[in-house]
Amino acid sequence: MPRLTPENKELHITQMRENICRFFTELFAAEGDVSMERLAEKSGIAKGTIYNYFKDKKELTAAVMESRREAMISLMEKEISPDAPAEQQLETFVCIMWKDFHTYRHLRLEYLRNNPVRQIPHRPRPLDILKKIMEKGISSSEFREMDPEEAALFVFCSLIGKFRHYLLKDVAAEPEKEAQSTLSFLLPALKKK
Numbered sequence: 001m002p003r004l005t006p007e008n009k010e011l012h013i014t015q016m017r018e019n020i021c022r023f024f025t026e027l028f029a030a031e032g033d034v035s036m037e038r039l040a041e042k043s044g045i046a047k048g049t050i051y052n053y054f055k056d057k058k059e060l061t062a063a064v065m066e067s068r069r070e071a072m073i074s075l076m077e078k079e080i081s082p083d084a085p086a087e088q089q090l091e092t093f094v095c096i097m098w099k100d101f102h103t104y105r106h107l108r109l110e111y112l113r114n115n116p117v118r119q120i121p122h123r124p125r126p127l128d129i130l131k132k133i134m135e136k137g138i139s140s141s142e143f144r145e146m147d148p149e150e151a152a153l154f155v156f157c158s159l160i161g162k163f164r165h166y167l168l169k170d171v172a173a174e175p176e177k178e179a180q181s182t183l184s185f186l187l188p189a190l191k192k193k
Helices: 006-031 036-043 047-053 057-079 086-103 105-114 125-139 148-169 175-190
Strands: none
Touching: 006 036, 006 047, 006 057, 006 105, 036 047, 057 086, 057 105, 057 125, 086 105, 086 125, 086 148, 086 175, 105 148, 125 148, 148 175
16 A cells, blocks of 8 residues: 555545545435435445544535535536527526436435525625626627626526425425426516516
C-alpha cells in the first residue's frame, strides 16, 4: 500500500465522502428514508467509518443536496441553448427543475425536515440562469418590460412554492404535467399583454 501523503489523504477523504454520498443518494431514490445503519449495510462501509466523514445524517443530507444542486446547474448549463428563444430556455429550465425535484423528492423532504428555514449564505445559481433568460426575453420582446431580477425571483419562488407544497403533503408529482402547469401559470405573467 502506498504511503499516505497529505495529497493522497485529501484525495482519499474526497473519494470516501463522494462514495458515501453516492450510496446515500441511490438508497434514498430507491427506498425513501435511509438510516445510517441501512447506509452502512448497503454500502459496505462501517457505520463508525461513515461518522469519520460526516458528523450526522443532517450533515450528510446537506452535502448530498449541495452535490445535487451542482449536478442540476451543470445540466442546465448544458441543456439550455444560448441560441434558443427565451421561452424555450425557460421551458427547459422548468422541466429540469421538475424532473430533478421528482427524482430526489424523498431526499429533499429529508433535507427540508432538518433545515426548515435554511439561510442561504449565497445567491442560488439557478437565479442567475433565470435572470439571463429573463434579460434575453425582455431584450428580444418575447417578455414584457420588467425588472429581470424580479422576474427571475418570481419564477424561482413559484417553483419552490410548488415543490414545498408537494414535499409537505409528501406526495409524488408528475414532472411533465407539473412543468406544463407551471409554464401555463408563468408565461402569461411574463409575456406582453
